[in-house]
Amino acid sequence: MSELNYDIVRENEPSSWMLFLPGIFGQGRNWNSVARRVVRQRPEWGAVMVDLRMHGGSLGFAPPHTIGAAAADLASLAEPIGAEPAVVVGHSFGGKVALEYLRQHPDRLRQLWVIDSTPAPREPGGSAWAMLRILRSLPDVFASRSDVVAALERSGVATPIASWMATNLAHRPDGYRWRFDLDAMEELLRDFFATDLWDVVDDPPGRTEIHVVKASESSILTPDSLERIRNAAPGRVFLHEVQGGHWLNADNPDAVVALLAERLPE
Known part of the structure; x- marks a missing residue:
């Protein structure tokens, strides 16, 4: 059975854990710098930098390669960290995997961060x-x-x-x-484009907060999608705009670090 490859970022012994899920073609280490800075400011938190299935060191997984399968893989990470993650941060493709993880495990998460991604289905492009x-x-x-x-x-x-x-x-x-x-x-991307996760955003399961981060120079989130997010579950769903392009971890890491460090649960 294949296993997910991951790195751990922490200061001392964290009391809570968050997962970082990269975009398509990416690896968990793409977000290492952001995670280190967040953990330095919030040392009660540890971060797990995940290579999603068929990325980086997470190879050999059996098909089908779908958003649902990628989310289901994450359950295996509870054992090495000794706890269920309380927060998941997903960028782009990883944002949809994060939403699907919440759908599969409605009572596990305190917060979900969707960074410049969309819950909407669309044509491949x-x-x-x-x-x-x-x-x-x-x-x-x-x-x-x-x-x-x-x-x-x-x-x-x-x-x-x-x-x-x-x-x-x-x-x-x-x-x-x-x-x-x-x-x-290609199989993962086709399923990314086909998957509709609006139900998770419109009515978040459990007590989970959903934070959607829009990159100001990106068009992934359409005006209609932005309006729908603004009107979703008041007090549970939050929309943040950050200056920069789609790769916010490289374009404006200071803003992403500040946002996460400020808003992570106590």
């Missing part, structure tokens, strides 16, 4: 879908990481994103290959 199409057009093996970065740049990918994508490479005897399986990535 956007930057992640475009990246998948680009990756499928490239060779299976490369001589070096720099060759991968150059190939992505020639396909129109910005240098910072191309360099970040290259962190997903593994050195094999025949050269550099992607750690992830592109068919699994």
Whole structure:
């Protein structure tokens, strides 16, 4: 049976735990810097930086690769930390996984953070879908990481994103290959676009607070979705706008750290 790969960030012995779930093609370590700073300000909290199924070190999971399966995988993390997580923070693809986790476990969480993601279903598209199409057009093996970065740049990918994508490479005897399986990535993305989680936001289960964070320069959350979030469950669902692009952990980590450190439960 495959197991999730994760890293733990903590100061001393935390009394409560939060999970950080990255976006598609991402790894838990993408949020390490944010988590360390939050935990430094709120040392009663520990953070688990998760590689979701078929990402990073969490390989070998059996299909189907869905939002529901990715959320169900998280239950295994209670054993190594010795407690159920009280907060889940999900970015982009991870935001929908977080919402599905709350749907599956309605009485476990005190807070859920959805960072620049949407509960709405939609047609496949956007930057992640475009990246998948680009990756499928490239060779299976490369001589070096720099060759991968150059190939992505020639396909129109910005240098910072191309360099970040290259962190997903593994050195094999025949050269550099992607750690992830592109068919699994497509299956996960298709289910991400198809999954409707508005019921969780409209009427949060249990006593969970839901905090939705919109990146000011991102269009993932449409005006209609923003209005629906503003009108959802007063006192239980909160909308925050943070200056920056979709990758808020890189664009404006100070604001994300301040928001989490201030609003995490006592």
